Amino acid sequence: MIPLLRHGKPDGQPRRLTLEILRHNPADPASVPHLQAYEIEEAEGMTLFIALNEIRAQQDPSLMFDFVCRAGICGSCAMLVNGRPGLACRTLTRDLGERITLAPLPVFELIGDLSVNTGKWMRGTSERLQTWIHNDTETDLDAFETRMEPATAEAIYELDRCIECGCCIAGCGTVQMRERFVGAVGLNKIARFRLDPRDTRSDEDFYELIGDDDGVFGCMSLVGCHDVCPKQLPLQTQIAFLRRKMALQGMR
């Protein structure tokens, strides 16, 4: 986990923070993207969630951003914090310098200021990769559930923890060049369903979905995704493993 840095001054005076926010409203024809600076006083335990809401309540009610759970669980608030993708809600200002730049995640459609349309992108990817259990047997709801090894269930959950925040896409080198690349989020999902004994799809089926340069062979192993994943998913190992499996499948 990330070590916590402290910037508190010895005299206990709160810091003045300057948040430079990349602003743009596509709904307004007159709007041009520009950086706007806001000054606020730091408080103990202040997160970017608290800071941005304070700015909106006290200084600029037009500022757009997305928060939902504000607990690092829902994935709504990913943005570039000093150029690096991360979840704003659980970023403490005390871990940052006095000047903080905030920009919306790249790649995704901009809604306004720090708000981007990750939902549309994720649904599109889900449809393309068919990210659901494929199984034709009718479940008898009155009967015992099918057994599963406890370790298998835990391993599936390990990959199921993705919150579709979009950080891996924003940190991905391939996406810059290849618009349709499914990214770590997409490949991780395939790895998740591949691992799940309840999904009856074979490697042949998965190859159909990701066996090309928009899929697993597009990844250039730049590891951008792995480093920025807020859930610390084992993205690199999963992608490498999947690539070997798909390469084998491709040779058949």
Next chain:
Amino acid sequence: METIHTDVLVIGGGLAGLRAALAARKRGNSVLILSLVPPKRSHSAAAQGGMQASLGNTAKGAGDNEDVHFEDTVRGSDWGNDQEVARLFVHTAPKAVRELASWGVPWNRVQAGEREAIIDNRRVTLSEPEAAHGLITARDFGGTKKWRTCYVSDGTGHAMLYAISDQTIAEGIPVHERMEAVSLIHDGLRCYGAIVRNLIDGKLVAYIARATCIATGGFGRIYQSTTNAVINEGIGAAIALETGVVPLGNMEAVQFHPTAIFPAGILVTEGCRGDGGLLRDVDGHRFMPDYEPEKKELASRDVVSRRMEAHIRSGKGARNRFGEHLWLDITQLGALHIDHKLREVKEICHYFLGIDPARQWIPVRPAQHYSMGGIRTNAHGAAYGLSGLFACGEAACWDLHGFNRLGGNSVAETVVSGMIVGDAIADFCSSSGGDMHLSTALLRECADKVRAEFSAITDNHGPENPAALLGAMQAIMTDKVGIVRHGEQLAEAVRELTELEARSRQIGLRNHRPGANPELTLAWRLQKMLKLAICVAHGARQRTESRGAHFRTDFPRRNDAEWLKRTLAYWTDPAQLVPSLHYEALDVRHMELPPGWRGYGARDAIEHPETAHRMAQIETIRAQLATADRHAVQDALMPFRHLLPRHLCGDNARPGEST
């Protein structure tokens, strides 16, 4: 104005809305879902600890069944819930868990053999049966006799929401994201869909539907200190209330969760205590056994929260810069357990508190958590007052929870009610009631009303600031309509809230950003939230007893003689300052479990005159059926299967029970 037609409009893309949508779609209807956010970001994703269902697979779950789950739920509700609904629920919950398993939820599983666990501060060895290996396991939660809460580490809601959301994608059900229902289209008798505001461009769209289902979740954000997501503002309930004909039930029944981290209000799951965590005070003393010798830390939430606040008031709170709190100690569970079963808790402690819960105590204090009240429906989820309108999930008062919800019963309710209500919606659509003739004049009238609401805000250049009014409302609710209530403070709260409501009509926007201006959105929502807050405060003021989470120091006893009834709040006339309250009696004569002591908490209820008679009747029935199986006895006491769709009627398989 753009209009969109569908058979079924589901407002809300959380667990309840998605599951109802699937059920209605399965029966051949066209279904469309609206959501403020991408559905997987709904607040259901934040549910951590788990989902109750009486599978009885584990050593500590042995002997569990629907009857035990039923009794726990009714006691938990402090006899405020609808017992028929509770029966539907406990019967269907195992089916819901199993269905979710088939949709990919990676439920934690039983590992046969011996394992260590912490129970009541003692390390014990449990032996899980060989026959149960690989079946779904369960953990302990508050207010339950058995270990019944099925879980996926502490990311249960996330795993459930993703699995169900993926099913809706598989079924091709469209979700219109970043869309907010702002008014129902209705003529006072029937609902025809909703007027919806696009949160990207600010435009209004009419969604016309034969059946409309509100599944918009809770309204925790009317409180300052809450575990709820920032989008839990209760707009779905508010637009139902504003029809004037649909009542909100039991709005004063608001749950406070014992362990929100202090001061941020972010939840750490009840699973912490279920798995053996303890509450400690400023001296490090474990105080809950002093108050609750039977259930200790695992009494129901209302009881534990109240005991905690009382303990703080007695001078035993720990203190930091932000104020007083208590400690949650899970260090004895060990790093390995926390890394596997409480990993969200670990992350939350790391990021928001900078501590490691395997080594340090967590500062906690109760915070608003759950809305038991909501749109009042019947057992099929049909809203009172308007045909064609349904509700399910936390937005509804189906009335599973009465005055206190048990942990783990809510995500279970969302899915179970989604299954049942979605099916009832399909029945409605295929009946003559599902036919519809909407006049364009009515549609125009409804749309004009909404436009007028927004322009009244944008055209007003008054002195008020919506963010300041919102903060004022939240402070009033937390200070005066919180865990411990008193008539005088409640009266003050109602007065102050009605003043705020008047001021909310004098807002002057400071910006006119084109598109969906967030300040306008806030100002508009604020007026609705104030109405809900007034329903809560006024309902609490009028209810002169204590029941479940509604606790009044001036009326500390549960009073079944006078208050065994559900509050129904109507806002008939837009000009009225407080809602009209009506009451719906709960009928002791038909209860399977007549009112009594909960097994924890106070033991001083004022008895209902019918209780003794009903008890005697039940004794007789039980004696007559002494040799019958438990299903037959239950059926004689309070039949419920006639309320279920046929495909959900079967008995549930369970270890040690033949079906």
